[in-house]
Amino acid sequence: MLRLSGERLTVVYRIRADSEAEAHARARDVCYEQTVEVPEDLPMREDIRAHVVGRIERLGPIGPAAFEAVISYAVEVVGPELPQLLNVVFGNVSLKHGIRVEAIEFPDGLLRHFRGPRFGLTGLREALGVWGRPLLGTALKPMGISPREMAELAYEMARAGIDLIKDDHGIADPPFCPFRERVPRCVEAVERANRETGRRAIYLPNVTAPADRVFERAELARRAGAGGLLLSPGLTGLDTLRALAGDDSIALPLMAHPAFLGGFLGSPESGIAPGVLLGQLLRLAGADATIFPNYGGRFAAFTREVCRAIAEATVRPMGSVRPIFPVPAGGMTLERVPEMVGVYGTEAVFLIGGALLRQRHRLAEAVRELYRAMGVPGPSA
Amino acid sequence: MLRLSGERLTVVYRIRADSEAEAHARARDVCYEQTVEVPEDLPMREDIRAHVVGRIERLGPIGPAAFEAVISYAVEVVGPELPQLLNVVFGNVSLKHGIRVEAIEFPDGLLRHFRGPRFGLTGLREALGVWGRPLLGTALKPMGISPREMAELAYEMARAGIDLIKDDHGIADPPFCPFRERVPRCVEAVERANRETGRRAIYLPNVTAPADRVFERAELARRAGAGGLLLSPGLTGLDTLRALAGDDSIALPLMAHPAFLGGFLGSPESGIAPGVLLGQLLRLAGADATIFPNYGGRFAAFTREVCRAIAEATVRPMGSVRPIFPVPAGGMTLERVPEMVGVYGTEAVFLIGGALLRQRHRLAEAVRELYRAMGVPGPSA
Numbered sequence: 001m002l003r004l005s006g007e008r009l010t011v012v013y014r015i016r017a018d019s020e021a022e023a024h025a026r027a028r029d030v031c032y033e034q035t036v037e038v039p040e041d042l043p044m045r046e047d048i049r050a051h052v053v054g055r056i057e058r059l060g061p062i063g064p065a066a067f068e069a070v071i072s073y074a075v076e077v078v079g080p081e082l083p084q085l086l087n088v089v090f091g092n093v094s095l096k097h098g099i100r101v102e103a104i105e106f107p108d109g110l111l112r113h114f115r116g117p118r119f120g121l122t123g124l125r126e127a128l129g130v131w132g133r134p135l136l137g138t139a140l141k142p143m144g145i146s147p148r149e150m151a152e153l154a155y156e157m158a159r160a161g162i163d164l165i166k167d168d169h170g171i172a173d174p175p176f177c178p179f180r181e182r183v184p185r186c187v188e189a190v191e192r193a194n195r196e197t198g199r200r201a202i203y204l205p206n207v208t209a210p211a212d213r214v215f216e217r218a219e220l221a222r223r224a225g226a227g228g229l230l231l232s233p234g235l236t237g238l239d240t241l242r243a244l245a246g247d248d249s250i251a252l253p254l255m256a257h258p259a260f261l262g263g264f265l266g267s268p269e270s271g272i273a274p275g276v277l278l279g280q281l282l283r284l285a286g287a288d289a290t291i292f293p294n295y296g297g298r299f300a301a302f303t304r305e306v307c308r309a310i311a312e313a314t315v316r317p318m319g320s321v322r323p324i325f326p327v328p329a330g331g332m333t334l335e336r337v338p339e340m341v342g343v344y345g346t347e348a349v350f351l352i353g354g355a356l357l358r359q360r361h362r363l364a365e366a367v368r369e370l371y372r373a374m375g376v377p378g379p380s381a
Numbered sequence: 382m383l384r385l386s387g388e389r390l391t392v393v394y395r396i397r398a399d400s401e402a403e404a405h406a407r408a409r410d411v412c413y414e415q416t417v418e419v420p421e422d423l424p425m426r427e428d429i430r431a432h433v434v435g436r437i438e439r440l441g442p443i444g445p446a447a448f449e450a451v452i453s454y455a456v457e458v459v460g461p462e463l464p465q466l467l468n469v470v471f472g473n474v475s476l477k478h479g480i481r482v483e484a485i486e487f488p489d490g491l492l493r494h495f496r497g498p499r500f501g502l503t504g505l506r507e508a509l510g511v512w513g514r515p516l517l518g519t520a521l522k523p524m525g526i527s528p529r530e531m532a533e534l535a536y537e538m539a540r541a542g543i544d545l546i547k548d549d550h551g552i553a554d555p556p557f558c559p560f561r562e563r564v565p566r567c568v569e570a571v572e573r574a575n576r577e578t579g580r581r582a583i584y585l586p587n588v589t590a591p592a593d594r595v596f597e598r599a600e601l602a603r604r605a606g607a608g609g610l611l612l613s614p615g616l617t618g619l620d621t622l623r624a625l626a627g628d629d630s631i632a633l634p635l636m637a638h639p640a641f642l643g644g645f646l647g648s649p650e651s652g653i654a655p656g657v658l659l660g661q662l663l664r665l666a667g668a669d670a671t672i673f674p675n676y677g678g679r680f681a682a683f684t685r686e687v688c689r690a691i692a693e694a695t696v697r698p699m700g701s702v703r704p705i706f707p708v709p710a711g712g713m714t715l716e717r718v719p720e721m722v723g724v725y726g727t728e729a730v731f732l733i734g735g736a737l738l739r740q741r742h743r744l745a746e747a748v749r750e751l752y753r754a755m756g757v758p759g760p761s762a
Contacts, residue, residue, distance in 0.1 A: 038734070097647065
């Protein structure tokens with residue numbers, strides 16, 4: 001006889017169906033598919049059917065041929081491991097058409113197994129010593145430049161007043177810009193700028209790497225003096241982010257990049273809502289800041305509403321899991337900064353790549369304009 | 382000045398566009414987005430523009446508002462690490478609408494960095510000592526049963542003539558069926574059956590686990606005597622599969638389960654073609670057998686053509702990367718076996734879960750019928 005706590009994880013699915021009856025059948029299918037994975041009519045111990053099989057809590061229409069099913073799962077079926085949590089939420093049903101994860105509610109009994117972000121909003125601000133304004137970030141690119149050129153760019157960005165200076169996510173360990181060479185150079189460049197400005201900009205090298213190398217690179221970066229790390233959990237697996245955030249010997253702020261995760265965001269009828277995936281789940285996994293394509297940029301699927309939902313998920317109460325920074329990015333221009341402040345407020349990182357490179361000949365001036373656009377005095381140095 | 386080998390990875394993208402001009406603009410955007418990630422008009426070193434930026438090799442219409450763009454990338458930009466390969470193929474463009482990966486061609490200069498499957502088709506047959514017929518697999522379920530009940534089921538399945546007996550992919554390490562307890566029990570049960578039958582059925586425990594536990598569980602399984610392992614690379618990250626396949630101290634056949642990977646398969650206009658993701662990429666990563674939903678089962682998106690494409694990708698020449706087993710699964714019934722043999726031939730694993738559980742009271746007889754349906758004599762014992 002199973003003895004379970006009674007605590008349950010709740011998932012809201014959007015289900016495509018032509019009738020309430022079909023929606024109900026599909027929702028029941030989700031309950032079985034995500035747990036016992038046998039046909040409903042198969043003989044089964046009664047306690048398993050009662051406690052292990054998912055449970056429909058609510059079901060109702062939300063639009064033409066669209067229903068919302070609220071389904072709960074016993075915490076013991078789901079947790080406390082992140083891969084299994086992802087599996088129960090969306091493992092097999094990801095393979096079915098017309099089922100989308102719209103929301104997840106985590107019970108405390110599950111949340112207490114997750115440490116979440118080590119720094120979060122407040123911790124990252126403390127590390128930088130910056131309060132009362134959005135943070136500014138940029139990416140070191142284009143791929144193809146040498147470690148020396150990259151370090152020079154990092155220096156210029158830190159000197160001009162950028163707070164978070166990250167590797168471009170596409171630069172992992174290419175032969176023309178090896179990790180081991182560029183990381184100490186860029187750290188040194190940003191430290192040199194910091195000595196000159198009195199500020200505390202940080203460099204975040206990209207530790208997205210093979211499964212057996214991520215921690216080695218993170219440790220190299222930490223020893224070199226990097227102030228944070230960049231990871232693409234879509235490429236490494238989300239749990240690698242969790243393991244990295246939980247590693248007390250690394251203990252650096254983590255910025256998550258959404259590369260490859262777009263696979264889950266390609267259709268309004270399937271996949272996982274961006275607020276859940278890039279907001280809730282990456283936060284649960286331990287990102288201190290989550291990058292996502294800003295609306296009006298070059299990623300058309302990310303509307304203002306989608307971006308707001310992601311930002312909202314970064315701060316929504318979630319047990320003891322800290323709030324984190326939303327990081328709108330992708331084709332951000334200097335002119336849009338006032339609008340961005342209106343949408344995201346001050347608790348955001350504005351990640352500006354190409355537009356700053358375009359102003360490289362007058363970078364200090366361009367960044368002063370950014371500060372003015374945020375309604376704050378320019379960088380102090 | 383960049384010195385590159387000239388070898389290139391080729392990716393075929395399906396691009397939604399209303400005109401040839403728009404298709405061309407979108408294809409150029411892919412070339413920049415996936416590499417240098419800066420606007421095309423930004424000043425850039427000429428050797429970077431010539432060698433790092435992706436290159437459109439061909440572009441043409443393939444249907445209404447649909448174009449096929451063949452884009453190549455320098456091997457030095459792509460490899461030799463799997464996360465970076467995934468990033469170049471689909472990292473940022475995964476976040477854009479209407480771009481789908483239809484095919485990948487790997488040059489030898491890239492393939493030689495990948496060991497691929499350790500066993501493959503032939504190695505797995507050698508381990509089992511079974512030739513000339515499809516293999517039979519099953520899953521131990523439903524979730525909620527105890528290790529003792531699970532071992533009993535494993536025994537019955539091995540006794541009846543099933544070759545590959547795996548954990549249900551949803552059973553990782555739940556409190557009611559802990560990994561440490563169930564694995565030795567199931568190994569022992571299958572070994573006992575093997576002693577009685579003279580055959581060599583194997584048990585494959587599910588090592589899908591947190592990033593820092595996968596290898597620990599795999600090692601536990603190996604020491605307990607497991608004959609193979611089950612992993613869901615969508616939950617752990619694809620590179621964890623590669624690392625596991627490459628680990629000489631584990632060295633067990635690996636079966637990959639597609640849980641969560643459906644996120645990439647939800648739309649014909651976005652994501653990654655199933656043959657590429659579940660066939661080519663999981664094979665490159667080192668799966669010896671790749672599970673996918675069989676057509677006509679409970680996963681409607683998997684048509685006969687999709688399943689054929691996956692099966693084809695498991696055996697297509699790919700440098701020194703071994704051919705592997707396609708494993709159609711999901712709602713497979715005994716009656717469909719002759720049809721399956723027609724579609725997949727003998728080089729496949731038929732994974733039959735619920736339908737065998739339904740016949741548990743007459744399992745030996747049901748499996749003899751399966752053998753007959755495959756056109757071979759029943760199991761020897």
